[in-house]
Amino acid sequence: MSPVRHSQVSLLHIVDRSTHAWEAEASGMGRIFGSLAAGAAEPDPAELAAVSARQRHGGPDGHQVLRGPGWALGCDRLAVSDPRGGRQPYRLAHLPGVVAVLGGEIYNHAELRRELAARGHRFPDLCDGTLLPALYAEYGTGFARRLDGMFAVAVLDVRAAPRLVLAVDPMGGRPLHYHQGADGAFRFASEIPALLAFDGVRAAPRADSLDTVLALRTPISARTALEGISALPPGATAVVHPGRPAALRRRPPAPEDPERGRRSTADVLRREVRRLARADVPVCVLTSGGLASGLVTALAAEYAREAGAPAPHGFHLGYRGRWPGGEAAYARAVARHTRTVHHEVALDPAELGSLLTLTTRHLGQPDADPAALSTYALFRAVRRAGYSVALTGDGADELFGADARTRPAGTGPFTADWAAAYTDGLAAAPRLLREYLYTPDYRAFIEEEGSAADRVERELRSAGGDRLAAVAAFEGRWRLPSRHLRRLDHLGMASAVEARTPFCRPSVAAHARALPPRLLQDRRALAEAGRELLPKAVRRRPRQPFALPVTAMLAPGGPLLEPVRELLSAERLARAGQVRPDRVRTLLARQLERPSDRDALALWALATHELWTEVVRGMRVPADCAA
Structure with missing residues (x-):
């Protein structure tokens, strides 16, 4: 095997963009925003420019806003495929009055395009989002059920009475935040700082936000830490008419894959890694040294070899000096075994104080996970090296894991308060410590209003007798998108890097749910998947989350x-x-x-x-x- 090739952060080079596109697939990543209100007044262009500026770091390659009586729709584009096509907002000549914007990617766009072309629709390019107006014209507000991808979509229909339709993917990989004012005006944006640039949207922290952060580390629900601002739940569609409350509904899950039971964990993951490794810009891999990221690295390298492409570049973050918990040796072992080009990013701890403020601004919501700083720094280095797409191993713990956090649900006595034990595992400060720290007034307020931890416990207990299933459903529906995927999205796009998560594809999640419980203990299914792909030391090492010491x-x-x-x-x-x-x-x-x-x-x-x-x-x- 070829030796591992190292490059410290100060030496990272800009790679040749022409040699790392494994397979072309048109799409336009980026940030979206817009508004809908009653009346004929057009939104203020200066206000819309301020909204766009707040999230332009995630869409530096193109900016466009359309506006009309009572409405506006805009996009800041990050061109990860078909850079010359896919101008947003999307419009089709034969469908005047239907406009769409897309943040994310649609993986089955070629299939949908053929279907829509057979029905008489014509498209000016091969960009995935171009088909959205036609798909909406055919299927109405249910159009998002036909999409397979990682997306946040907005479609505006002004052919008659204006109607705005928003949708996010089933796993919540691309967040969308919205606010509906007392006057009925509806505003939305990919990021909370952008939403706060709209007139009429107040920056008012919720009174219970501190308790939520101490109890759960970050808000884990559709309710954000700011008054009046919500996040569209994973797999949800919102239909908005001027001056009326938004109507939200969860879309039913996609039909089960009849071949799912016949595929191994490695094959299911292999299919998604190959799909997500396609782009017209450089694609790299984040190699932490853990089992999940190692699997993604190995499968990406396997695909590159079969495609005759150069070996993928992998990135690992460490800290200058001697700190506990370093995983560099394991990351190097993965790189040697998979023959990737390995980069070690050495972060100076003296920089962490300034990174804290930047990370806080980009997240928009409080997040007590120290890994946020590491995540920001790693994506920044990836972008400086010339990459705008990165494959990650995030989501594996929530789907395949059973770590210390979930054990109370699986091993505790049935009469024990397993829901409280699980929730305390989420906390930054256990319940007794929170009560010790609170002032008498704030403690009384939380007791009267109810803690975010109490709401999680009630949801778990109401799910019935299968405790592991209840925890798995909660983690997939709320904790994974609200904590991990939101952080990846916001901190990756802070440096104009699109994070792609093969483990967070619906097919992989469905496969994990169907596995027998014994394969979910200590991530045995993943260890077995890596038997032929990873060194033994990585397969058998204890789980260690990506963190900051x-x-x-x-x-x-x-x-x-x-x-x-x-x-x-x-x-x-x-x-x-x-x-x-x-x-x-x-x-x-x-x-x-x-x-x-x-x-x-x-x-x-x-x-x-x-x-x-x-x-x-x-x-x-x-x-x-x-x-």
């Missing part, structure tokens, strides 16, 4: 200690009135004396929420959030 970095002399100490000053905390500054100070002192993962994560969650509150309140002043 926050405990060590909050220890005395650590690079994150001063930023966190500043964010948790007594003056700031007293101003908010939600936690007791003296008890936060005690928690910090305990962390400095006896560093622990629990205390470090709680402090990190408190600090990131405080920073988010300040950042989001400043978003009402138009500003460029791009880094």
Whole structure:
């Protein structure tokens, strides 16, 4: 096997874009936005320009807005395929009055185009989104049921009474946020900072947002951390008429694949990796050193060899200095075994303080997972190296995993409070620690309103007797899209990189749901899939999530200690009135004396929420959030 080829972040080179497109498939990734209101006044172009500017980092290759009486529709495009085609918003000459925008990709567009052409529709190019007006004309508000892809779509029909239809893919891989004002005006955008640039959308943090962050690390539902702003649920369609509340409905799942039971886990994943590896721009792989990312790396390399293409480039993030939990040796083992071109990105921990503010701005919602900073830094390095598409192993734990978080549902006594034990596994601060930190007024408020953790527990308990099935359904429906996929989308697109997740394809999720429980214990199905693809050391290593060593970095002399100490000053905390500054100070002192993962994560969650509150309140002043 060829040796691993390393390149530190300062030495990463711009690759030749002409040699890394394994197979052409037209599409136009990017960000979308728009509005619909009663009345004949056209939206203010300056306001629409401010909205576009807030998310242009995710669509630097083209900007276009159409507007008319009471409506607007716009797109900021990232051209990952067919760069010369696919001008958005999409319009067809024979369908005046139907306009569409697409963020994401439609994988079955060639099949749909043939079907629609047979019905008399004509298309000016081969871009996947070009067919959306015709598909809507044929199937109406149910058009999204025909789409296979990773997408957020908006179709505006002004042929009669205006109607706006929004849809997101079944796994929630491309988020869409919306706000409906008291006057009935409906506004939407791919990112919350862009939505806040609309007049009439307030930047008002919910009173329970801190409790949500401490209990779940980030909002895990369609309700965001901001008053009046919601996220379209995975697999949902919204139909909006001027001045009327949006009508939301979940689309039924796609029909089962009759061949699914005959395919192995490796074959199901292989099919999706090959599909997602196609683009007209360079495609790379994120190689953490774990089992899931290793499988994606191995299958991408296998496909490249069979296609006669150069070996894929893989990227791994580490930190300068000596820090616990490093996975570089495992990532190198994967690269050697799969014969990829391996890049190690060495992040200077001194940069983390500035990255925290950038990451917070791009996420739009509070997120207490320290991995967010690592994710931002890794995608930034990928883009600097000339890539705009990256394959990742995200989603494997939620679908194939059974880690410590889900064990209470599978192994605890039936009479035990397994739902509370599972929910505490999600927390940045366990329930008793939260109650210790809260002021009496805030504790009383949460007891009266109910905690986000309480809502999760009620949903789990109401699902019936199959506890593992209840947890799997919750993780797939809410935790995976709200936590992992939203982070990948926002922090990848912050650097104009499209993250593609083979594990988060509906076919892979359906395959995982059909596996016997024994194959989901300790990710046995994935280990078996990697038997011929990965070295034994990687297949058998304990699970280790992609993370930032926050405990060590909050220890005395650590690079994150001063930023966190500043964010948790007594003056700031007293101003908010939600936690007791003296008890936060005690928690910090305990962390400095006896560093622990629990205390470090709680402090990190408190600090990131405080920073988010300040950042989001400043978003009402138009500003460029791009880094």
